[in-house]
Amino acid sequence: MDKMSASHLDLYYGDNHALKDVSLPIAERKVTAFIGPSGCGKSTFLKTLNRMNDLVENVKITGDVQLDGQDIYSPKVDVTLLRKQVGMVFQRPNPFPMSIYDNIAYGPRLHGIKQKSKLDEIVETSLRGAALFDEVKDRLKKPALSLSGGQQQRLCIARALAVEPEVLLMDEPTSALDPISTQKVEDLILELKQKYTVAIVTHNMQQAARVSDYTAFFLVGEMVEYDTTSKIFGSPSQKKTEDYIVGRFG
Numbered sequence: 001m002d003k004m005s006a007s008h009l010d011l012y013y014g015d016n017h018a019l020k021d022v023s024l025p026i027a028e029r030k031v032t033a034f035i036g037p038s039g040c041g042k043s044t045f046l047k048t049l050n051r052m053n054d055l056v057e058n059v060k061i062t063g064d065v066q067l068d069g070q071d072i073y074s075p076k077v078d079v080t081l082l083r084k085q086v087g088m089v090f091q092r093p094n095p096f097p098m099s100i101y102d103n104i105a106y107g108p109r110l111h112g113i114k115q116k117s118k119l120d121e122i123v124e125t126s127l128r129g130a131a132l133f134d135e136v137k138d139r140l141k142k143p144a145l146s147l148s149g150g151q152q153q154r155l156c157i158a159r160a161l162a163v164e165p166e167v168l169l170m171d172e173p174t175s176a177l178d179p180i181s182t183q184k185v186e187d188l189i190l191e192l193k194q195k196y197t198v199a200i201v202t203h204n205m206q207q208a209a210r211v212s213d214y215t216a217f218f219l220v221g222e223m224v225e226y227d228t229t230s231k232i233f234g235s236p237s238q239k240k241t242e243d244y245i246v247g248r249f250g
Helices: 042-048 079-085 100-110 116-129 149-161 179-192 205-211 229-234 239-245
Strands: 002-013 016-027 031-035 059-067 086-089 167-171 197-201 214-219 222-228
Touching: 002 042, 002 197, 016 042, 016 059, 016 197, 016 222, 031 042, 031 205, 042 167, 042 197, 042 214, 079 086, 086 149, 100 116, 100 149, 116 149, 149 167, 149 179, 179 197, 179 205, 205 229, 214 229, 214 239, 222 229, 222 239, 229 239
Parallel strands: 031 197, 031 214, 086 167, 167 197
Antiparallel strands: 002 016, 002 059, 214 222
């Protein structure tokens, strides 16, 4: 079952044709990885899935992206609500300059939850969901920026989970982390797909092979090949995919 899908998606930054006729399903409660060399369009594609590209000047998008069968680019769509349904975790941890607790409670408060007992419950559930609660439960009032890089990234995942998204987008979520923190985030991704649909951009092919169910290979704005991860890494149907995976370029 597909949670989201893109069909015939083209994206232009001014005259630069950054995504070319991309059609791709995102399977429900699975992890889909986007791989490819730098500048190939994978992060740009990820950002079309929750309309983050709306924030960039001179962007033109044609084609459509659907979430549960609804076109997210329809004028009727409430973008704030869309970004609640489709959360995002960025490459570098970006906690707000406030306490650990307030980082997590920020989104729910924004969406109208004021009751302390309810917020306490959301904070705990979200931190548990990001495998961070036991490490921080005694210092929830401390600044989030006092956490280590790996903890900050899991905090950002918890913050995304706090508004109960359906889809979680991750843009190279471990590229700024050490190996131990990377392992924790990868373990977490495998747990998250029990409840969420996950799409991850990674430049680390071993990571894609470890955490994803499906993989899409991008090259110069085109989606060259999409299949199960075992097929993409085991016997890709396109020579370009194989060349990239065995390290002949990129």
